[in-house]
Every structure is written in structure tokens, then in C-alpha cells.
Amino acid sequence: MNIVFMGTPDFAVPTLEALCNSEHNVLAVYTQPDKPVGRKQILTPPDVKVCAEKYGIRVYQPVTLKDDNSYNELKSLEPDVIVVVAYGKILPKSILDIPRFGCINVHGSLLPQYRGAAPIQQAVLNGDKVTGVTTMYMGEGLDTGDILLKSETEIGENETSAELFDRLSVMGAELLIDTLSKLDKITPIKQDESKVTYTSKITKELCPIDWSASNTEVHNKVRGLQTWPVAVSTLNGKDIKIHSTLLCEKRGEAGEIISLNPLTVACGEGSVIIKELQLSGKKRMDSKSFLLGHPLNIGDVFGI
DSSP: OEEEEEEOSGGGHHHHHHHHTSSSEEEEEEOOOOEEETTTTEEEOOHHHHHHHHTTOOEEOOSOSSSHHHHHHHHHHOOSEEEEESOOSOOOHHHHTSSTTOEEEEESSSTTTTEESOHHHHHHHTTOSEEEEEEEEOOSSTTOSOEEEEEEEEOOTTOOHHHHHHHHHHHHHHHHHHHHHTTTTOOOBOOOGGGOOEEOOOOGGGOBOOTTSBHHHHHHHHHHTTTTTOEEEEETTEEEEEEEEEEEOOOOSTTBEEEETTEEEEOSBSEEEEEEEEETTSOOEEHHHHHHHSOOOTTOBBOO
């Protein structure tokens, strides 16, 4: 089939690569405009653009898809299917109606659960045991289209959202290729609206750790906010990022350091072992190395 691919971040790259190495023909790639990145605000292309250029595919980076130019441009490509993976723009109905076999989206959850912007991080933040990817026909609403195929996977107890992100991106690529191969045999299934849940964008407002919460909730926050924006706390008046933890059953006053070997902090219920942390403005390091340069004492209290 002749395909137009729309995607932006690294999550979409495995699907684009899978299409480029399949029997299908990728006519063009649509992605977000280059953006300034880092302290020096260096203009940087999206990961999908870099991948497309590697394969010699024509790249379009429109600011909007809602004008006549974008419509006419896409229409002239005559795609059989438009594949969308984390593109970051809403497709108007005029665009959705262009491909003869529709627009197919790869979504990082088991729809109708977690419609919206951050399904992978939300699954980890909520402590879910199972998640997956879904292929679906795109409708005018937010992730409202009919489901084509799903693929499930278990979430490890210590798996971070970044690690899960990488796994699901590969699963999504495999599922998309499988979906295209069976497209004429699949009976689309309408989503059960009674089971719909939504996620919003992840922001830094979620970062502060509430040590009065259970150790499971603290551990899930640390896992869920990796590698951005990262869970944070304070200690002795300084901001500290908490990158990695393990669950522990030891008890104490919430936020109190109850062991130094390993570095263990009490929660409202149980405690967590801090494996990796980072003082503001310093490098990320394991807790043993951190303690060599920044001695702490049992009884010191992390801020709530």
C-alpha cells in the first residue's frame, strides 16, 4: 500500500522504520516543525524527521493541517492509508477522509483506557500491572475511533515509563504491520464508552514526592516520571531528583532516613530504597557514590 506517515517523537520511529522495511511504500512523512532545544536553544529536528531523511523520504513540517495548502498537498499524494503515531496534531475531517482505507493510529494503551497525551506514563503512575498498544481507525474525537487490534504486555514492578515507552514503541510497530496485513479481514470494534479514561499532559507540578503516601505510590511516581520530568524532594534545604527506587517494608516516620546502607526513606506506609539520585545542578549518581560526597545521617528528613 501507498502510505503517508505522521509522527514526531522517538516513540514513532520504530513504526516508520518497520514500514520502510516492509512491502509498503512510504510516500511522505509529516512531522512537527524543528524546535529549539536545550539551554542554547539549538534548532533541532524531530526524531521522525531524522529517520525519514535516513531513508530518503520526503518530509513535510506544516504548522497546521487545517488550511487548503495542507489539504491539497496531501490529496495530491493519493495515499491508500495515513498512519499516525504520536504526531501531536489533530487531523481535521477533511484530512481523515483523504485515504481510501482510512487513517490508522497506533496508541500506547489498551483503549478505551487512557485516551490522551500520556498513556504510558499514566499507566506506571497508577501502578497498573498490564498495558499494551492499540491500532485504531481515527475519528474526529480524541482517540475515539474503532479498534482494529490490541497487543498486551505486563509492566514490571520496577519498570520505568521510559523503559516501557521503548518496549511499547517496538510492539506498536509490530502491531501496525500486522494490522495492515489483515486490514481486509479485521472487523473494527467500537470502543466501550463506559470504560473510557483520559490522561493529560505530564507536567512538573507532579514532581514533588509526598512521603506521607504509601511506598507503592512513591515508587510509582519515581518510575512514572522517568526520564522526564523526574520525581523531586528536598533535603537539608536542597532540591534532589529521585531517579530510581525499590520497595522496602521497613517503617518509620514519613520522609525520615531509616538506613544508610542501603539508603532507605520511610513513607506513610513502608519505605523505599533510593538507588539513584541527583543534587540540583550536579550529576545523577547511585546512592552509595552520593553518600561519599554528601554524608547524611539516619534521622535526616526528606521534605514533604
